[in-house]
Amino acid sequence: MTHQHINKVTSSRENILAAAQANKPAETPLPTVPDFGGDASVERFTQVLAGIGGRAVWVQRPQPLEPVLAQLFPEARRIASPLLAGAVDINAQTPTALLAEIDLAVLEGEIGVAENGAIWLPEANMLHRALPTVTQHLVLVLDHRCIVATMHQAYARLPGTGGYGAFVAGPSKTADIEQSLVIGAHGARSLVVLLY
Amino acid sequence: MTHALRASTFVADAERTSWHDETLWFVRQKRDKAVYAVPEFQELRELASQIKEHTLSRLDEYLMQFEAKAQRNGVQVHWAANAQEHNDIVLDIIRRHGATRVVKSKSMLTEECHLNPHLTGHGIEVIDTDLGERIIQLREEAPSHLVLPAIHLKKEDVSDTFHLHLGTEKGNHDPQQLTEAARQHLRAKFLAAEVAISGVNFAVAETGGVVICTNEGNADLGVNLARVHIACMGLEKLVPRLTDLGVFTRLLARSATGQPVTTYTSHYTKPAAGKELHLVIVDNGRTQQLGRPDFRASLKCIRCGACMNTCPVYRRSGGHSYDFTVPGPIGAILSPNIDLKKHSSLPFASTLCGSCTDVCPVKIDIHTQLYKWRQVLAEAGEIPAAKKWSLQFMGRLLASPTAFGIGGRVARTGLRLLPYRLTHSKTFNAWAVARELPEPPKQSFREWYRETGKV
Known part of the structure; x- marks a missing residue:
C-alpha cells in the first residue's frame, strides 16, 4: 500500500465518521427485547427440523454412536468426529485436500432452537471451521435438555460467539432454479440430529 | 431510459x-x-425498527465501538468512502497475498460497487458461488432480485447456460441435476480459492463480529477454506448488541422466503489461527441518505x-x-x-x-x-414535460367546479365524436396504450343529481 493510499483511506474513516455524526437524527431509545416465551418442546423442535429437511434420531448416551451411524450412513468411509474412536484425524491445520474427502462429520451441538430447528455449533466443537460445510453429510449430537423456544433464548444462553460459530438449521439447500427446492447445494447434503 | x-x-x-x-x-x-x-411478529417488527432507528441515531459512536472491538479481535478494518475506494482496498488485499483465485458469496454491496469487473480487469478470477449468482455470472447478467438473483430465468435457460459453460446434458432441465452439476463445478473453485469475499448481514457493535446468513453454505465453505476472508459491508449493517440478533434472525428469513431461519447463520468474530479477516466498511452515499430526514x-x-x-x-x-x-x-x-x-x-x-x-x-x-x-x-x-404540464392542468381543472363541469361536458362529447385513433393515440394518451377508455356516460353525476333532486 502506498503512503498516499494510506492517507486517503485514513481520511475516509474520518470523513465517514464526521458525516455520520453531522447527519444522524436526534437520539432515540434502544428498546429492551422481551423474552416472549414460546414452545421449547422436543416435539416442536423435531417437527420443525423435519420441515426444513433435517431428521432427528433418538440415541442412548453414553452408549457408543457407531452402531447408529453405521445404520444411518452405511456407505460413509471417511468419518470425522471428536466423539468416535478411529475417526479421521482433523484439526485446524488439516489441509484442504484431506477435508474435501470427508464423507461424514459427527459433531456436538450446544443449543437447539425449537422455533426454527437451528442448532448452535461453536468453533470449539468443529475440529476445523470448514468441516460442517465441506463434509458430504453432517450429524449433530444434541442433549434434548438444551432445546430452547426461540432465538432470543438461544442468544441469551450463548456465553459469547467465540472466534466463529454458526446456527445450523437443516442441510444445505437452494431454490435458485425456478424456486424448486434442492437439498444439498454446496454444504452438507443431509443433516441428522442425534438426540439424547 | x-x-x-x-x-x-x-x-x-x-x-x-x-x-x-x-x-x-x-x-x-x-x-x-x-x-x-409467530404470534409476536408485529412486536418484532416494531422492535427491529426501533433498534435500527436507535443505531442510526448514534451511528458514529457504534461504528467506532465496532471498529475498536473488531481490531481487538485481530480483524483488519478498512474504510471506503465510495465504490472506487472499496474496490481498490479489496484488490490491494488480494494482491498483497499474490492471489489470483477468489470466490465470492452473495453481496449486494459488491454488486453496487461493481467489484467483479474491477477485479477481473486486473487479472483476478472471481467466482460467484451462490447458485443463482453463478448462473447470472455465466450469462453476464445482473441479479434481478435481492435474495433470488436468477428469478427472471426459467429452468430451460439455466439448462442452456450450464450446457454451454459446464457441459451438462443438452435439454436436461432437472433442477436437482443442474444443482448437482453446479455443486461439482463450484467445489473445485472452493478448494482452489486463496481469498474469499463475502457480504455481511449484520455487524454487532458490542462484539466486533459480523453475521452472514446463507442457505447454500457457500459463504462458510469459501471463507473457511481460503487463507484470507474479506467481508464487505455497508455502514448501515450495524446493530448494537448480540441479543439484537434474536430479533433480526427471527424476521429475516421469514420475511424473505418464508423459512423459519436461513440454514446457516454464521458468526465471524476472529480470524482463524494463521489466517486473515478483513472488514471493509463502505459509505457510498449512505451518510448522505442519513442526512435526509x-x-x-x-x-x-x-x-x-x-x-x-x-x-x-x-x-x-x-x-x-x-x-x-x-x-x-x-x-x-x-x-x-x-x-x-x-x-x-x-x-x-x-x-x-x-x-x-x-x-x-x-x-x-x-x-x-x-x-x-x-x-x-x-x-x-x-x-417528463408531458406529465408535468398535464398534472398542472389537471390540478387547476379539479380545483374549479366550473372548469370541472365544462371539462366533463367537453370530454363526454369529445369521446363520442372524435375518432378512436385520436382518443387512443399512443402518442398523446399513454394511459390507453394497453387499456380501453370507458364508454362516456350521457350525463355527469351533478347533472343527474340536479334533475333527480327536483323530483
Missing part, C-alpha cells in the same frame, strides 16, 4: 410475465404462512426482498427494469439518493398501494417515501 420503457421488453412475453408474477406471489404467500405462525429510514433495510415479492409493479416488470443494484420498492427509494436524474422514473414505478410498507420487517415507510421522492423530482425538474 425509463422504468416503463425497460419494463415493456419484459412484459412483451406475456406468458413469462405471468409466471414471474405468480412465482413471486407464491413467495409472498410462503412469507405470510411463516409470519402468521424524509428518506433516512431507508437505511434500516435488512435486504430481505419482501417488498419486491409483494409489489404488483415489480412482479410484472422484473428486476432488470429498475436498472439499479437493488430493484423493487426499496430500490426505488434508495436509487434517487445515488443519482436523481438517472433513476428519476423509479419512484413512479409504483401504484402507492402500500403493500411494501405492510410487509417490511423493519417498518420502513416505503410508499410514503416513494411519494416524497416524486415531490423532490418534480421540484428538481426531473419529471
Whole structure:
C-alpha cells in the first residue's frame, strides 16, 4: 500500500465518521427485547427440523454412536468426529485436500432452537471451521435438555460467539432454479440430529 | 431510459410475465404462512425498527465501538468512502497475498460497487458461488432480485447456460441435476480459492463480529477454506448488541422466503489461527441518505426482498427494469439518493398501494417515501414535460367546479365524436396504450343529481 493510499483511506474513516455524526437524527431509545416465551418442546423442535429437511434420531448416551451411524450412513468411509474412536484425524491445520474427502462429520451441538430447528455449533466443537460445510453429510449430537423456544433464548444462553460459530438449521439447500427446492447445494447434503 | 420503457421488453412475453408474477406471489404467500405462525411478529417488527432507528441515531459512536472491538479481535478494518475506494482496498488485499483465485458469496454491496469487473480487469478470477449468482455470472447478467438473483430465468435457460459453460446434458432441465452439476463445478473453485469475499448481514457493535446468513453454505465453505476472508459491508449493517440478533434472525428469513431461519447463520468474530479477516466498511452515499430526514429510514433495510415479492409493479416488470443494484420498492427509494436524474422514473414505478410498507420487517415507510421522492423530482425538474404540464392542468381543472363541469361536458362529447385513433393515440394518451377508455356516460353525476333532486 502506498503512503498516499494510506492517507486517503485514513481520511475516509474520518470523513465517514464526521458525516455520520453531522447527519444522524436526534437520539432515540434502544428498546429492551422481551423474552416472549414460546414452545421449547422436543416435539416442536423435531417437527420443525423435519420441515426444513433435517431428521432427528433418538440415541442412548453414553452408549457408543457407531452402531447408529453405521445404520444411518452405511456407505460413509471417511468419518470425522471428536466423539468416535478411529475417526479421521482433523484439526485446524488439516489441509484442504484431506477435508474435501470427508464423507461424514459427527459433531456436538450446544443449543437447539425449537422455533426454527437451528442448532448452535461453536468453533470449539468443529475440529476445523470448514468441516460442517465441506463434509458430504453432517450429524449433530444434541442433549434434548438444551432445546430452547426461540432465538432470543438461544442468544441469551450463548456465553459469547467465540472466534466463529454458526446456527445450523437443516442441510444445505437452494431454490435458485425456478424456486424448486434442492437439498444439498454446496454444504452438507443431509443433516441428522442425534438426540439424547 | 425509463422504468416503463425497460419494463415493456419484459412484459412483451406475456406468458413469462405471468409466471414471474405468480412465482413471486407464491413467495409472498410462503412469507405470510411463516409470519402468521409467530404470534409476536408485529412486536418484532416494531422492535427491529426501533433498534435500527436507535443505531442510526448514534451511528458514529457504534461504528467506532465496532471498529475498536473488531481490531481487538485481530480483524483488519478498512474504510471506503465510495465504490472506487472499496474496490481498490479489496484488490490491494488480494494482491498483497499474490492471489489470483477468489470466490465470492452473495453481496449486494459488491454488486453496487461493481467489484467483479474491477477485479477481473486486473487479472483476478472471481467466482460467484451462490447458485443463482453463478448462473447470472455465466450469462453476464445482473441479479434481478435481492435474495433470488436468477428469478427472471426459467429452468430451460439455466439448462442452456450450464450446457454451454459446464457441459451438462443438452435439454436436461432437472433442477436437482443442474444443482448437482453446479455443486461439482463450484467445489473445485472452493478448494482452489486463496481469498474469499463475502457480504455481511449484520455487524454487532458490542462484539466486533459480523453475521452472514446463507442457505447454500457457500459463504462458510469459501471463507473457511481460503487463507484470507474479506467481508464487505455497508455502514448501515450495524446493530448494537448480540441479543439484537434474536430479533433480526427471527424476521429475516421469514420475511424473505418464508423459512423459519436461513440454514446457516454464521458468526465471524476472529480470524482463524494463521489466517486473515478483513472488514471493509463502505459509505457510498449512505451518510448522505442519513442526512435526509424524509428518506433516512431507508437505511434500516435488512435486504430481505419482501417488498419486491409483494409489489404488483415489480412482479410484472422484473428486476432488470429498475436498472439499479437493488430493484423493487426499496430500490426505488434508495436509487434517487445515488443519482436523481438517472433513476428519476423509479419512484413512479409504483401504484402507492402500500403493500411494501405492510410487509417490511423493519417498518420502513416505503410508499410514503416513494411519494416524497416524486415531490423532490418534480421540484428538481426531473419529471417528463408531458406529465408535468398535464398534472398542472389537471390540478387547476379539479380545483374549479366550473372548469370541472365544462371539462366533463367537453370530454363526454369529445369521446363520442372524435375518432378512436385520436382518443387512443399512443402518442398523446399513454394511459390507453394497453387499456380501453370507458364508454362516456350521457350525463355527469351533478347533472343527474340536479334533475333527480327536483323530483
